[in-house]
Amino acid sequence: MNIHEYQAKALFEKFGVPVPKGTPARSAAEFDAALASLPEGAVMVKSQIHAGGRGKGTFTNGFKGGVKFCPTKAEAKAQAAQMLGQTLVTIQTGPVGRKVQTIYFTQASDIKKEYYLAILLDRQTSRPVIVASTEGGMEIEKVAHATPEKIHKVLVDPAYGLADFQVRHLLFRLGLTGTEAKNAARLIRNLYTMYWETDAAMVEVNPLITTPAGDVLALDGKVSFDDNALFRHPEIVALRDLNEEDPKEIEAAKASLSYIALDGNIACLVNGAGLAMSTMDIIKHYGGTPANFLDVGGGATREQVVAAFKIILGDQNVRGILVNIFGGIMDCNVIAQGIVDAVKEVGLKLPLVVRLEGNNVAAGKATLAASGLPLVAGDTMADAAQKIVKLVA
Amino acid sequence: MAILITPETKILIQGITGEFGARHTRLSLDYGTQVVAGVTPGKGGQFFEHGTHRVPIFNTVADAARATGATVSAIFVPPPFAADAILEGVDAGLAVAVAITEGIPIRDMVRVKRALQGSPTRLVGPNCPGLVTPGPGPDSHGGCRIGIAPGYIHRQGHVGVVSRSGTLTYEAVFQLTSRNIGQTTCVGIGGDPVNGTSHLDVIKLFNDDPETHGIILIGEIGGNAEVEAARWIKAHCRKPVAGFIAGATAPAGRRMGHAGAIVGGTEDTAAAKIAVFQECGIEVAITPSDMADALLRAARAKGVTLS
Numbered sequence: 119m120n121i122h123e124y125q126a127k128a129l130f131e132k133f134g135v136p137v138p139k140g141t142p143a144r145s146a147a148e149f150d151a152a153l154a155s156l157p158e159g160a161v162m163v164k165s166q167i168h169a170g171g172r173g174k175g176t177f178t179n180g181f182k183g184g185v186k187f188c189p190t191k192a193e194a195k196a197q198a199a200q201m202l203g204q205t206l207v208t209i210q211t212g213p214v215g216r217k218v219q220t221i222y223f224t225q226a227s228d229i230k231k232e233y234y235l236a237i238l239l240d241r242q243t244s245r246p247v248i249v250a251s252t253e254g255g256m257e258i259e260k261v262a263h264a265t266p267e268k269i270h271k272v273l274v275d276p277a278y279g280l281a282d283f284q285v286r287h288l289l290f291r292l293g294l295t296g297t298e299a300k301n302a303a304r305l306i307r308n309l310y311t312m313y314w315e316t317d318a319a320m321v322e323v324n325p326l327i328t329t330p331a332g333d334v335l336a337l338d339g340k341v342s343f344d345d346n347a348l349f350r351h352p353e354i355v356a357l358r359d360l361n362e363e364d365p366k367e368i369e370a371a372k373a374s375l376s377y378i379a380l381d382g383n384i385a386c387l388v389n390g391a392g393l394a395m396s397t398m399d400i401i402k403h404y405g406g407t408p409a410n411f412l413d414v415g416g417g418a419t420r421e422q423v424v425a426a427f428k429i430i431l432g433d434q435n436v437r438g439i440l441v442n443i444f445g446g447i448m449d450c451n452v453i454a455q456g457i458v459d460a461v462k463e464v465g466l467k468l469p470l471v472v473r474l475e476g477n478n479v480a481a482g483k484a485t486l487a488a489s490g491l492p493l494v495a496g497d498t499m500a501d502a503a504q505k506i507v508k509l510v511a
Numbered sequence: 512m513a514i515l516i517t518p519e520t521k522i523l524i525q526g527i528t529g530e531f532g533a534r535h536t537r538l539s540l541d542y543g544t545q546v547v548a549g550v551t552p553g554k555g556g557q558f559f560e561h562g563t564h565r566v567p568i569f570n571t572v573a574d575a576a577r578a579t580g581a582t583v584s585a586i587f588v589p590p591p592f593a594a595d596a597i598l599e600g601v602d603a604g605l606a607v608a609v610a611i612t613e614g615i616p617i618r619d620m621v622r623v624k625r626a627l628q629g630s631p632t633r634l635v636g637p638n639c640p641g642l643v644t645p646g647p648g649p650d651s652h653g654g655c656r657i658g659i660a661p662g663y664i665h666r667q668g669h670v671g672v673v674s675r676s677g678t679l680t681y682e683a684v685f686q687l688t689s690r691n692i693g694q695t696t697c698v699g700i701g702g703d704p705v706n707g708t709s710h711l712d713v714i715k716l717f718n719d720d721p722e723t724h725g726i727i728l729i730g731e732i733g734g735n736a737e738v739e740a741a742r743w744i745k746a747h748c749r750k751p752v753a754g755f756i757a758g759a760t761a762p763a764g765r766r767m768g769h770a771g772a773i774v775g776g777t778e779d780t781a782a783a784k785i786a787v788f789q790e791c792g793i794e795v796a797i798t799p800s801d802m803a804d805a806l807l808r809a810a811r812a813k814g815v816t817l818s
Contacts, residue, residue, distance in 0.1 A: 210764075239617060239621070239704060239705070241704050241705070241733075241734045241735070241736075241771075242734075242735065244620070244621055244624040244625075244705045245621065245625075246621065275625070276621045276622050276624075276625045277622075277625050314618065317616055317617070317618050319617070344616055344617045344618065345766075346590065346614045346615060346616045346617060347616035347617070347618060347619075349590075349591065350591070350616075376768045378762075378765055378767065380760070380762065388678075389678055390676060390677050390678025390679065390768075391676060391702060391767060391768025391769045391772060392674070392675065392676020392677065392678060392679035392680075392702070392729070392731060392757050392768075392769070392772075393676065393678035393679045393682060393757075393799070394767075394768060395676075395731060395732075395757040395758045395760075395761060395767050395768070395772065396679055396755070396757040396758075396798075396799040397799075398760040398761070399757060399758070399759045399760050399781070399798070399799070400798045400799055400800065401760075402759065402760045403797070403798050408760055411761070411767055411768065413768040416659065416677060416678070444678045444681050444682055444685070446659075446660060446661030446664065446677075446678065446681045447538065447659065447661050475682075475685065476661065476664070476681070476685075477661060477663075498800050499682070499798065499799050499800045500798055500800035500801075501800075503798075
């Protein structure tokens, strides 16, 4: 689960990670009060969406830049009015963009130097890793590619937690000394505590800055959480912004389906994540384009199949459907009946290819054949994929 | 011979009285697997009954292992308590703990993984279908089935299968069995980013197993476990290996059902992994329908008989 920058900054403050003073505003009526809470002087105006690249983004109304430096509060208010309620397109949002529903005003900081800091899981060692660099404010992937020696990593032993010497090593490598080093050490330790205690999947601060006064601040904040751990963090779940999620994905989650919308025109309904991914792949292999990833899980019920069909058909781009079920334990006949019921209930008019294999498959195929529905049977995954691609073309 | 488990292996079920655990315990008993004990704290002294089977239930894993000689456990405990259940199996000194549970918090698994260091227990999973060593009977009856895989699609033989995905493994096994090619052991290592046993761990076991003549390696996008396994295969494995990577069409940055199936950079895409497979002499299955045939091609090229 992802959260907005202003929410991440509030969490930072709670855990003792210093951030510039800031206040969010959800409507133009809130602008004056939000700006009044900041000290006089320059203000940053920041569009709040769950995507990076905001500063270089363009609004669909032509206004350029989702993050602006404003020398005065009056200008900040004027700029914010251009952003709120508008749709921002960045390299991460895709062409559709995201509607800006919250503006975050922050005090503009004097920057001495920018750094990069992140904490995430290192999959190779199964340990948390702290990644830091002197090259802040840039795309870290580019830094890692062009100058790998400027990326510093510290692996944390979960049995002991982050050790002081590890923080010291990191600070030396970043070239921080004196007051800056002391402040940065406290910030890194507190950020690690936040990462660990909130079950974060990733915490990224880009840039982390030093100021001429020796302060160290998180100027930006991007935080995501481990979905598996949300059950023990109601305070994190409360931060969820459904406006940032695809309504079809929310609907799917309610029916315990795993669904991700894509931009093709062949919908798929599959049991199991690996099989669902490879069904998308085989559609592509035979010249089609998948409209979605949809995993109905290992023990799909009739109700889930019906819900899945409704979600799939909610996508206007869909021109055909491929059902691929390997019924290992589940009875293929139960699934077949679910498909027949679903098709009748939703009044399907698109081509449908069904590939059923596994437990009680003969009965399942007989049920499909006896239904009188205009569906096409596929024998193997390859056969089924070729058939649906042909029907949609 | 097989790896990790044989038809004689005695297993215990942690969470035997839950609906999920009970259902799959019945299926394993029907398959002929030696399920000798169950563990549900607070229900020690009761029995799990199914047909003529009467499986004793214990309060702790240590008690169950001591009383019955079970050396392997299957864990069907719900996510909030699953990491603790794994640690209990490690503490009891089991040879293998197989965690079927899906949805265990990553932080819990990071701690479990640390606790496994230096321990004799091997963890398989979590979020996995488990393992099957097929038996000699009809529909491979009499084998050892730990977890949730359909036993009957297997056939006793000489191919090892290792995969992160459940149904994709069944697909591969089904293709093999349909071509009269049997399996030594099929191992689902699970779809989570932190797991107990890697592709490489299983590949090494298959390489050392004289009964295993060929290997199917099934991977997905995310992480570099498949790449690590492929490089080792290039250097050390003389057996024919076929590989498949799911997720070529997955968009970057999205979690594709499995928590571990997410493209983070340029190194963990399907295309990058497939390129490494090819470079390492692994016969790549063009589509998921091609997995068994890809292994047959690899075997032919090396003059190896799979059946």
